[in-house]
Amino acid sequence: QKEVEQNSGPLSVPEGAIASLNCTYSDRGSQSFFWYRQYSGKSPELIMFIYSNGDKEDGRFTAQLNKASQYVSLLIRDSQPSDSATYLCAVMLTGRRALTFGSGTRLQVQP
Amino acid sequence: GAVVSQHPSRVICKSGTSVKIECRSLDFQATTMFWYRQFPKQSLMLMATSNEGSKATYEQGVEKDKFLINHASLTLSTLTVTSAHPEDSSFYICSARGRADTQYFGPGTRLTVL
Numbered sequence: 001q002k003e004v005e006q007n008s009g010p011l012s013v014p015e016g017a018i019a020s021l022n023c024t025y026s027d028r029g030s031q032s033f034f035w036y037r038q039y040s041g042k043s044p045e046l047i048m049f050i051y052s053n054g055d056k057e058d059g060r061f062t063a064q065l066n067k068a069s070q071y072v073s074l075l076i077r078d079s080q081p082s083d084s085a086t087y088l089c090a091v092m093l094t095g096r097r098a099l100t101f102g103s104g105t106r107l108q109v110q111p
Numbered sequence: 112g113a114v115v116s117q118h119p120s121r122v123i124c125k126s127g128t129s130v131k132i133e134c135r136s137l138d139f140q141a142t143t144m145f146w147y148r149q150f151p152k153q154s155l156m157l158m159a160t161s162n163e164g165s166k167a168t169y170e171q172g173v174e175k176d177k178f179l180i181n182h183a184s185l186t187l188s189t190l191t192v193t194s195a196h197p198e199d200s201s202f203y204i205c206s207a208r209g210r211a212d213t214q215y216f217g218p219g220t221r222l223t224v225l
Binding site: 088 | 143215217
């Protein structure tokens, strides 16, 4: 089992729809969770972080964390073609100094 | 805030030469920086953790004598690829640790070794 798992996709949604990206992690003791977006040929950029169970909203983005089930998700409302990118889930696993990244989910928003 | 720069953005060199890449945190101090490598359509691969004032910690399988890391100040870490070969061609990305485990990435350096 990978430490941080994501479906590689591609996840295809029509413009204006809600895109739902999911991530599971193996370490029950993890406390910090992050979502990054990476456009092709570019470096990752931070979208959101979440530390507590529940939802956290920032504009069109909502991060959801469920520590009991060990999953974290990212919802993108009113998806735009410019949201088409690879979304990376990152977790600070217990005892590590660097974030552990999932392999990413490629999102395609169809105009 | 939390801007990380990287220089150069792109470099082409001949096989056998050494290449130095700089990573700077512009508006915050970073005692810890990280170096990643990413091949096309693949995941980020952590190469090493750079610690200000001390030796870097390398991930398993990464040759420390080939990838020299220096973290001389709280805002600068450098990665030197020594005796580069075509198989070292990749996208090298640094990140700096900010508050509460957050990592901010530089724009990356695309290295091509001929």
